[in-house]
Amino acid sequence: MIRMTDIHEAPPEPASIGAEQIEYLEQLARIRLSGEEKERTARDLSKILDYIEMLGELDTEGVDPLSHPVTTEPVFREDKAVNDDRRDAMLRNAPEHKDGCFKVPKTVE
Template structure:
């Protein structure tokens, strides 16, 4: 265990996370954090030369679809339920003087 997590570190992380930890929970968190840091150290030993950095595990392609108009001028049906209408538009109360 090359990374030593101090009680002050656990207190600080608890403050940042707005958690009140008991002494037992602090000891458990200390062990968990040490295990995580050891695992990260183990990953740092991997040979990543020639591996390009990536933002996703799987290749991401343009996921946008073509913009296809599906409803044409359907103004009469849209305005059919309007409480008030004027000149083919919704009429709303005046809000600005």
């Protein structure tokens, strides 16, 4: 079995998530956790990252990343709207709306 450290690139830092990192991820994800949730999440994420380390056991040197498994041709269409007007139905799902627009709290002080 090849370990991370056998691979000739610089070994990545240990994949564990600490308090500081959790805060960074909360920021990126726009999610705020309570103190207790923070701890539990850090523990769970670290466990998953530990598991994922095994990606490094496989030699993928020279392999091109694959994003879509079934290749299709580029698809073109006329730049023309085909939807009917569903503004009112859509606005009914909005938490708040006013004059046909989505309403949000003040964004600029």
